Amino acid sequence: MADRYLSFTGTAPGRFLTRRLGLPQPAPLRRDALDGGLLHLTAGKSDLGLAPVLARTGLAADENGRPAAVVLDATGVRDVDALAEVHAALHPVVRSVTTGGRVVVLGTPPEAADHHQAAAQQALEGFTRSLGKEIGRGRTVNLVRVTGADAVAAESTLRFLLSPASAFVSGQVIEVGTAAGEATDAAADGGITAPDDWELPLAGRTALVTGAARGIGAAVAETLAGQGAQVVVLDVPQAEDEARRAAERLGGTALALDITAADAGERIAAAVPGGLDVLVHNAGITRDRRLVNMDADRWSSVLDVNLAGVLRTTDALLAAGAVNRGGRIVATASIAGLAGNAGQTNYGASKAGVVGLVRSLAPRALAGHGVTVNAVAPGFIETRMTAAVPLLIREAGRRMSSLAQGGLPVDVARTIAWLAHPASGAVNGQVVRVCGQSLLGA
Ligand SMILES: NC(=O)c1ccc[n+]([C@@H]2O[C@H](COP(=O)([O-])OP(=O)(O)OC[C@H]3O[C@@H](n4cnc5c(N)ncnc54)[C@H](O)[C@@H]3O)[C@@H](O)[C@H]2O)c1
Numbered sequence: 001m002a003d004r005y006l007s008f009t010g011t012a013p014g015r016f017l018t019r020r021l022g023l024p025q026p027a028p029l030r031r032d033a034l035d036g037g038l039l040h041l042t043a044g045k046s047d048l049g050l051a052p053v054l055a056r057t058g059l060a061a062d063e064n065g066r067p068a069a070v071v072l073d074a075t076g077v078r079d080v081d082a083l084a085e086v087h088a089a090l091h092p093v094v095r096s097v098t099t100g101g102r103v104v105v106l107g108t109p110p111e112a113a114d115h116h117q118a119a120a121q122q123a124l125e126g127f128t129r130s131l132g133k134e135i136g137r138g139r140t141v142n143l144v145r146v147t148g149a150d151a152v153a154a155e156s157t158l159r160f161l162l163s164p165a166s167a168f169v170s171g172q173v174i175e176v177g178t179a180a181g182e183a184t185d186a187a188a189d190g191g192i193t194a195p196d197d198w199e200l201p202l203a204g205r206t207a208l209v210t211g212a213a214r215g216i217g218a219a220v221a222e223t224l225a226g227q228g229a230q231v232v233v234l235d236v237p238q239a240e241d242e243a244r245r246a247a248e249r250l251g252g253t254a255l256a257l258d259i260t261a262a263d264a265g266e267r268i269a270a271a272v273p274g275g276l277d278v279l280v281h282n283a284g285i286t287r288d289r290r291l292v293n294m295d296a297d298r299w300s301s302v303l304d305v306n307l308a309g310v311l312r313t314t315d316a317l318l319a320a321g322a323v324n325r326g327g328r329i330v331a332t333a334s335i336a337g338l339a340g341n342a343g344q345t346n347y348g349a350s351k352a353g354v355v356g357l358v359r360s361l362a363p364r365a366l367a368g369h370g371v372t373v374n375a376v377a378p379g380f381i382e383t384r385m386t387a388a389v390p391l392l393i394r395e396a397g398r399r400m401s402s403l404a405q406g407g408l409p410v411d412v413a414r415t416i417a418w419l420a421h422p423a424s425g426a427v428n429g430q431v432v433r434v435c436g437q438s439l440l441g442a
Pocket residue numbers: 210211212213214215216217234235236239257258259260282283284285305332333334335377378379380381382383384385386
C-alpha cells in the first residue's frame with residue numbers, strides 16, 4: 001500500500017501545506033547512498049583508536065562542511081563537566097548534516113564505571129534519543145557502547161550505522177562487547193572474523209530464513225543471498241510453491257516445513273548437512289483480539305509459532321551441533337513486544353518472550369557454541385500484514401515515529417544482515433529496533 005502522504009509531502013505544495021498545518025514532514029529515506037563525507041569528532045580524552053577503523057569504511061572525510069556522517073567519540077566522557085564537550089562538538093555541526101545523514105555517538109557501558117562516569121555515560125543515552133527525535137530530515141542518531149578500547153570490535157556496527165542500510169534504525173543503543181568465545185580461525189582481531197570481501201561477507205555460508213516465502217522474510221533471504229549466502233527458504237507447506245520460486249530466484253533451496261512441528265529442528269538439521277552459519281527466525285503470525293474476546297486457540301497458535309517454535313528449533317539445532325561455530329542466530333521480535341499493543345496480548349507476549357530468549361541464551365550460546373544470538377524488533381513495516389490494518393490506525397503507525405513513515409522489508413533485512421555478518425561477533429544479546437524511532441515504548 002503506497003504511502004501517499006509521504007509522496008505528497010515531497011511536492012512543493014505538500015511541503016507548504018503540511019508545514020502551515022504543523023503536520024509531520026517525513027523526508028524520503030536515503031537507502032542508496034549517503035550524500036556527503038564523514039566528520040570525526042571527540043569529546044573527552046579517548047583511547048579508542050577509531051581513526052583507522054573509520055578510514056576503512058571508505059567514507060571520504062567531509063571537506064565542505066556538509067557531512068553525511070558524524071561520529072562523536074564520547075568514550076572519554078568521564079564526568080558531567082565533560083558533557084559540555086559533547087554539546088560543543090555537535091552544536092555547531094548538527095544543522096549542516098545532510099538530509100538522510102547519520103549521527104553516531106560512541107560511549108561506554110555505564111554499569112562498568114563509578115557513579116560520576118556512569119551518570120555522564122548514561123546521559124549520552126538521553127542525549128542521543130532526544131537528538132533523534134528533533135533532528136528531522138530523515139537523519140538518524142544512534143549510540144554505540146563499546147567495551148574496552150576496542151574500535152575493531154565495533155567496525156561492522158559502525159559500517160552499518162554509517163551506511164544507507166540503517167535508514168530506518170534510529171534512537172538505538174547498541175552494546176558491542178569483546179566476542180569472547182568466538183572461533184578465530186581466519187584473519188582475526190579481538191575475536192572478530194573480518195571478511196575477505198566486505199561486499200560479499202556471507203560467501204560460502206549457509207543461511208536459513210523461516211517464513212521466507214513472502215514479506216520481510218523474503219527480503220531477508222534476498223539480502224543474505226545478495227551478500228553471498230547459500231539460502232534455505234523455509235515456509236509452511238501451503239506456501240511451498242512461493243517458497244520454491246523465491247529459492248530458485250536466489251539460487252537457494254526451499255524447505256516446506258511448519259516451524260511448530262515437534263521435529264522441525266531435526267528436519268532443518270537434516271536439510272543442511274554442512275550446518276548453518278546463519279539462522280533467522282522470522283516466521284510469525286498475528287491473531288488479534290482483546291483479551292476478553294480471545295479464545296484459547298488464538299492465544300496458543302500465536303505463542304506456538306512466534307515463541308515455542310523458536311525455542312524448540314533453536315534448542316534442537318544447537319544440541320545437534322547444527323549451528324556452526326561463528327554462527328549467527330537472529331530472531332524477530334516486535335515493538336509490540338516491548339511497548340505492548342491493544343488487541344495483541346498474545347502477540348505482545350510472544351514477542352516479549354523472544355526478547356527474553358535472546359538475552360538469556362546469548363552469553364551461553366557464545367561461550368558454549370561460538371554463536372551469537374540477537375533480535376530485531378521491527379516497528380511499522382510496509383507489508384501485506386500492515387496493508388490490512390484499518391486506514392487511521394495505519395496512518396498513526398506510520399507517522400508516530402521520528403522518521404514519520406513506515407519502514408520497508410529491506411530495512412529489517414539489512415539490519416539482520418549486519419547482525420549476521422562474520423565481523424559482528426562482538427554484538428550479542430542485543431535487541432535492535434528497526435522502527436524509525438517509533439514513539440511506542442521508546
Ligand atoms: N510487518 C510488520 O510491520 C512487522 C512488525 C513487527 C514485527 N514483524 C514480524 O516480522 C516477521 C515477518 O512479518 P511479515 O510482515 O513479513 O509477515 P507475513 O505474514 O507477510 O509473512 C510471514 C511468513 O511466515 C510464514 N509462517 C507463518 N507461520 C509459519 C510456521 N508455523 N512455519 C513456517 N512459516 C510460517 C508465513 O507463511 C509467511 O510466509 C514476523 O515475525 C512478524 O511478527 C512484522
